[in-house]
Amino acid sequence: MAHVSDLIATDIEQYLRAHENKSLLRFITCGSVDDGKSTLIGRLLYESKMLFEDQLAAVEADSKKYGTQGEAIDFALLVDGLAAEREQGITIDVAYRFFSTDKRKFIVADTPGHEQYTRNMVTGASTADAAILMVDARKGILTQTRRHSYLVNLIGIRHIVVAINKMDLVDYAEGVFRRIVEDYTAFSRQLGIEQVTFIPMSAFRGDNITSPSAAMPWYHGTTLMGYLETVEVDDGLMQRAPFRLPVQWVNRPNLDFRGFAGSIAGGTIRPGDRVRVQPSGRESTVARIVTRDGDLDRAVAGQSVTLTLADEIDISRGDVISTVEAPAEVADQFECTVVWMHDEPMLAGRPYLLKIGARTVSATITEIKYQVNVNTLEHVAAKRLELNAIGVCNLSLDRPIAFDPYRINRDTGGFILIDRLSNNTVGAGLLHFALRRAHNIHLQHVDVDKRARAALKNQRGCVLWFTGLSGAGKSSIANLVEKKLHALGHHTYLLDGDNVRHGLNKDLGFTDADRVENIRRVAEVAKLMVDAGLIVLTAFISPFRSERRMARGLVEEGEFVEVFVDTPLEVAEARDPKGLYKKARRGELKNFTGIDSPYEASEDPELRLDTTRLDLEAAADAVLAWLGERGMLSRTPGG
Incomplete structure (x- = not known):
């Protein structure tokens, strides 16, 4: 018996080790209302055997209660956790789910389809590596498809799947699939999206989800699960980027230790590397890379570490530690894109708080250069941004910050805007570049003050x-x-x-x-x-x-x-x-x-x-x- 127990323990240990070493893919599902996003995620959870028996029994009972066709399982109920969603049949919040296959681990965000919840979709997309844009085969490309495509591209998600769902409701017609592919391709070219994978499917019936569909012999591409298991994850890209450590906490447990803790937002670092603290510009050398499990000889993007430096220099929460060879930029005026997320409109000249990394500063939108019409991609003149509007603006801060353009680093180039009175998050933004005036205009000292x-x-x-x-x-x-x-x-x-x-x-x-x-x-x-x-x-x-x-x-x-x-x-x-x-x-x-x-x-x-x-x-x-x-x-x- 002891021998059998040892074998079981060994098998469990090997399984856990293999699971721990799997790569992780974060992806979102988005699209218009009732395109089948929640159903698709429920199907993926079911097919990957990530459900307990009591969960399965509960969703079978709820499927009968909420009127699913016949005795089939309504997979959407596995994801739509809010009572309001179940009663209305729509998703109004971001639902995160974890599942795993033999090849990879996944975290999926089911984002809302309703236009009024676009802000929730932006939240879900902010950390995603890939996006599944759901399209109802009966309806084709809709306004929300275009809106979400624009946002996905804006946020920098490079891996995009257009999942043409509910093919069973159009008799699995190849012509319907080809027409939607043609329509979306024309729109995506305007956005500059270079690579899109199109998959015809039925999330409800399981066609082309984990195995090829016999009902669509004319389709010879990948299944959805096959795509998710093999698409490239961009971890290596950030490790090759310039080193960035936004300081989240100054760790001073005693007089003999002073370290600077945070999650590495890009690049690699080693003891002995020369670094620059920004925005102050002071320089020093990395003495140690400290973690809970001991010191490291090397740390990479995504790891949480504490750095100690060879010199006693002033560093505060919100500062950014960069390498001397490739430091972050420093400025207090920028061009940026803002996605407005609040019922009260955004007005140029009104002060807000801006949070970028661990740094919070006072900010003012000095100019709304234009608003983007997501249907036509036309640039429209605007004096205000209403809820869910997207605009390109000039931004002024009350002090300089360290940053990178968002296209180079999401962590040091993305920010949120906060209402100063209510403390609510009212907008999300992406820094493009520092305005030339930020570098060319300086305060002149005067003797008579x-x-x-x-x-x-x-x-x-x-x-x-x-x-x-x-x-x-x-x-x-x-x-x-x-x-x-x-x-x-x-x-x-x-x-x-x-x-x-x-x-x-x-x-x-x-x-x-x-x-x-x-x-x-x-x-x-x-x-x-x-x-x-x-x-x-x-x-x-x-x-x-x-x-x-x-x-x-x-x-x-x-x-x-x-x-x-x-x-x-x-x-x-x-x-x-x-x-x-x-x-x-x-x-x-x-x-x-x-x-x-x-x-x-x-x-x-x-x-x-x-x-x-x-x-x-x-x-x-x-x-x-x-x-x-x-x-x-x-x-x-x-x-």
């Missing part, structure tokens, strides 16, 4: 940012505050919403995009005036919190004073000093704040003026009292 200018004026420069509805009294209060400050001998300047639209912003309208740009320009002017040592007063509706936060971020801590002129809509509308509310109510004035465009009230202003209780004089005095209590008047910055 902000502190010197403010000291000469015996005051501290700051921005008094008056915000509120039209008719709230912003301009009147700001004007009175400036008169009182001037009488006290202070140096001021008032930027009023109507006045700047006669000059600086005369080219802007009142759409959300134009309002964002209006405030961006004013905030930049206010920043320059604060640098000149002035007390700047701005009177703008500035309806969006994100733009007010952007304006605050341009100046130093304590230099931005948000003054919320809090007036209820009905009170402001009753005043209506310029007759604008009446025009808006008659439909003669579009995008008017409070009527058909939102105002996001201040949540935590430095000063709130309730104009239902305070008259103009009292409101102005309240502002001066606030400034005086905080020592912002009649003092030098260091006094």
Whole structure:
């Protein structure tokens, strides 16, 4: 018995070792709604014998419950785990599944077909080596087929299968297959997709999934499983790329050890190699490659390691360690492609957070160069990107980062955009290249600085940012505050919403995009005036919190004073000093704040003026009292 146990143990050990050494292929299935993606994955799990008996029994019961044809198994139910998906018969989330054959291991992502869930498809595709684009033989190439093809190509997936499914429902007609191949080939050539494999199949009946179909003797190509088991995996490609280690964690367990941990995003590294830390540009030599299982003589892309260096240099989370011979680029302005993933549109000039690797920085889309029509591939002019839109944009960051173009390295060239208020991921992007201005424009040192200018004026420069509805009294209060400050001998300047639209912003309208740009320009002017040592007063509706936060971020801590002129809509509308509310109510004035465009009230202003209780004089005095209590008047910055 002991001998039999030893043999069993040996067999298990050999099986596990063989399984461990198999290559891994990550792939996605995508396409339009009800093309059979989930059914295909369920079939692959079933054919690879990756189901337990209780799973099989449960899906057989669910197949009867949800009305599958006859007594057959509905393989889609193996994947559609959400109750909402089962009830609607569609996939609304990314479902990841693992299966294995004798030749290879697989991780497959079943991505949504509905256009509204395109963002989920982008998530699933971001780590894939191959893509299976499902096409219903009855419907041919649809909008979502084109959209997903564009995204797959954009994300850089080189191995593409067009699986022409449900051939059993068109009597396995060769002509149907040939027509779809011709249509897709014409479209893929426009995208620059070089190699596509076409497979006619029926995921429901198993035709050409694991073995050739007797119903389609005219097809002599590979089965789907045969393709998946033999397609080249790109691991070697990244190992031949330049070395990149985005630092995820500075490991300092004690004073005798300081290492820099992360997953290698490209290339190889050995002790003794000369490296450069970016964006700082400092250089050193690799001393050790540390892992949980001991030091390594060599580490390659995909491995998680901790590097120690020969020199004590400053390295932080988010820095990138590169080789001296082929360092990453460093810049703060880029051209990029953005896939917008949020219900609220993306607007040029609005600030977001950008996360690339372990680095998070402030970012602004400075220009939307064009939006891509995925059906025609036409470049369309756009001032905003709506949900699921794809646009090529210029991007500006608040500091330089280390990067590679996305086509060279996904990890150091791909990023996400995050809403600063909700912390939701709102977009995904790919860096193309650094703008020339990022390398050619540098800050010029000046000897007379902000502190010197403010000291000469015996005051501290700051921005008094008056915000509120039209008719709230912003301009009147700001004007009175400036008169009182001037009488006290202070140096001021008032930027009023109507006045700047006669000059600086005369080219802007009142759409959300134009309002964002209006405030961006004013905030930049206010920043320059604060640098000149002035007390700047701005009177703008500035309806969006994100733009007010952007304006605050341009100046130093304590230099931005948000003054919320809090007036209820009905009170402001009753005043209506310029007759604008009446025009808006008659439909003669579009995008008017409070009527058909939102105002996001201040949540935590430095000063709130309730104009239902305070008259103009009292409101102005309240502002001066606030400034005086905080020592912002009649003092030098260091006094």
